[in-house]
Amino acid sequence: MTTISVIGAGYVGLVTAACFAELGHRVNLLEIDHERLNALERGILPISEPNLPEVWQRNLAEGRIRVTGNYIEGLLNSRFAFIAVGTPSTKNGKPNLKWVRLAVKNIAEAASEPIIAVIKSTVPVGTGDLVARLLTCHGRNGHSFPVVSNPEFLREGLAVFDFMHPNKVLVGASDRNAADAVAELYKPLDAPIIICDNRTAEMSKYVSNVFLATRISFVNEVARLCDEYDVDIIQVAKIVGTDPRFGGGYMSAGLGWGGSCLPKDVKGFIHMAKVRKVNLPLVRAVKRINQQQPGVAVRKLRQLLGSLEGRTIGVLGLSFKPDSDDIREASSIFVIRLLEQQGCRIRAYDPAAMKAVAKILPQVTYCNDAYEVAKGSDALILATEWDEFKELDMTIIYSLMHQPIIIDGRNIYDPEKMSQIGFIYEGMGRHGIREKRAEPVLLSSAQKDMEPLLRNDLVISRESSYKSGS
Known part of the structure; x- marks a missing residue:
């Protein structure tokens, strides 16, 4: 099986590392936050996610997961470096790519052999191109660094299930060989694999989440009108959801959407x-x-x-x-x-x-x-x-x-x-x-x-x- 490096031990990184190990791969998980790294080294997961502890502990015990804060160790013998770091919003809404840039710089400087950089984090359109330039700029050993955009579509609370049973796997790259190599990792999941260019993959992830937010905000606005006319929004949503053009997903009124995405x-x-x-x-x-x-x-x-x-x-x-x-x-x-x-x-x-x-x-x-x-x-x-x-x-x-x-x-x-x-x-x-x-x-x-x-x-x-x- 392949050796894979995953950079970032947040929700996406931990689930990605655990599930690739579950598929039989050797996984090196890189985390530079000392508190989080220390917790992981003591066998403590820093997040609460159903089914993750069982998958994590099983693969840790069987030697398929290794945790480190050292990039040279973490990239050793790896063919892929999955970047799963945070991209929090700045005050004006711009995604902060500080941690992406740092991860890319460290990959370029520490890699001892050619490696495929895979962006899991949700990033603005054009980030794949930026990452390719940064890898070339910081690379020391003359290695090639193909860049693949492989956005996640995981729901917190169901993330392990979603990884192992995806409705699609999206792979964006200008290098077809790199795209095929990443796609090969997901073949055991028997899911449709969509291959496109980096920018299309990046835009598709944003549009997916914005569309989900739009559905929820729409039903919440309708709920306000239902209040005024003594109509039950749950019945309305069920009726509308029977139409195959709409479906019933993300049609629950409430206090609004939140979370990290x-x-x-x-x-x-x-x-x-x-x-x-x-x-x-x-x-x-x-x-x-x-x-x-x-x-x-x-x-x-x-x-x-x-x-x-x-x-x-x-x-x-x-x-x-x-x-x-x-x-x-x-x-x-x-x-x-x-x-x-x-x-x-x-x-x-x-x-x-x-x-x-x-x-x-x-x-x-x-x-x-x-x-x-x-x-x-x-x-x-x-x-x-x-x-x-x-x-x-x-x-x-x-x-x-x-x-x-x-x-x-x-x-x-x-x-x-x-x-x-x-x-x-x-x-x-x-x-x-x-x-x-x-x-x-x-x-x-x-x-x-x-x-x-x-x-x-x-x-x-x-x-x-x-x-x-x-």
């Missing part, structure tokens, strides 16, 4: 257009709608409770999606910050992400489970649809709360059942049972107080900067 890639796409003086009003609207979604949930609370000053609000879920500890651009964080601006006391629970959130929101009271969150709360906001929240005994939750109000930010509960228990239920695009719904406390003259919660200029923004992982 969609927010960064939408901003990066807009920046690419700006550089070439191309206006993208639709994509800008997609971003703006998503920024407003946390404010929609807080406004629902204001309509039900009136002033939020001094209220105790429980937040269920903190990670940006279930089965992950990733809090990058998580909607829960924006919701909590808006609530704190309104003078609320916050109690929260998440199965995996509390330690990470506590570093940036230390004033929140972190609880041992959802029942402890509910105790004495004036309202609950469901921010992440973890399975354990779907299995809660809601009659106990009802009995523990000071006021039985639930804002279901992911639409996981049945409004009729919630009403039967006694909850005042509000989903995103589904009010619940109309006659059971509380009348708004605020007078019409006070409605202006809530408008800032939907104004783009007051939406909290948090930029993430991570060295490892796309």
Whole structure:
């Protein structure tokens, strides 16, 4: 089997390394962050991802995975160097290629034999050309460095499954021999392999993520209209999704999209257009709608409770999606910050992400489970649809709360059942049972107080900067 080097021990790098080892290859994982490297050397994975620990430990024990911080060791005998480092957004949305440039420089200087550089990270169109120039510039031994763009299409929480069961493998290169060599690595997966040029592969990855973000923002905007006309967005989405022209994927209304990919890639796409003086009003609207979604949930609370000053609000879920500890651009964080601006006391629970959130929101009271969150709360906001929240005994939750109000930010509960228990239920695009719904406390003259919660200029923004992982 082939020896493969993977640079960057983030979500993409760890999954890529583990899964190539699972396919029988020898994998050298390179990581220059000392804290992360030390954890890996002690057998500790720095991320939470279902099925990854089992795959990682099995291949580590069988000697197919080696972790190092030394490029000379990490590239020894490797035919491929997969670049899977972070490309975080700068303030103006431009992807920061600092870690890509550093990885490329180190590859060129450390490689003792010809090697194919494979870009896994999501990068702007034209990065493949830049990498080729940098490899030539920094190369010391006269070796050739073909550059292949091989973007990942992994979903956090399902990343191992997605790697081993891809619906496609995209390989972009100007060197057909290099493209065929990379394609050969994926043949055991029995998936369609699409070969194109680097720029087409780079653009296709961006368009995929921007289109997914567009679908979610569209359904969230429709959900606002459903609220006004007492229509259930879930039923609407199911009906629309039966049309084969659309399909039902990414049609769930909620608090908005987050994570390491969609927010960064939408901003990066807009920046690419700006550089070439191309206006993208639709994509800008997609971003703006998503920024407003946390404010929609807080406004629902204001309509039900009136002033939020001094209220105790429980937040269920903190990670940006279930089965992950990733809090990058998580909607829960924006919701909590808006609530704190309104003078609320916050109690929260998440199965995996509390330690990470506590570093940036230390004033929140972190609880041992959802029942402890509910105790004495004036309202609950469901921010992440973890399975354990779907299995809660809601009659106990009802009995523990000071006021039985639930804002279901992911639409996981049945409004009729919630009403039967006694909850005042509000989903995103589904009010619940109309006659059971509380009348708004605020007078019409006070409605202006809530408008800032939907104004783009007051939406909290948090930029993430991570060295490892796309």
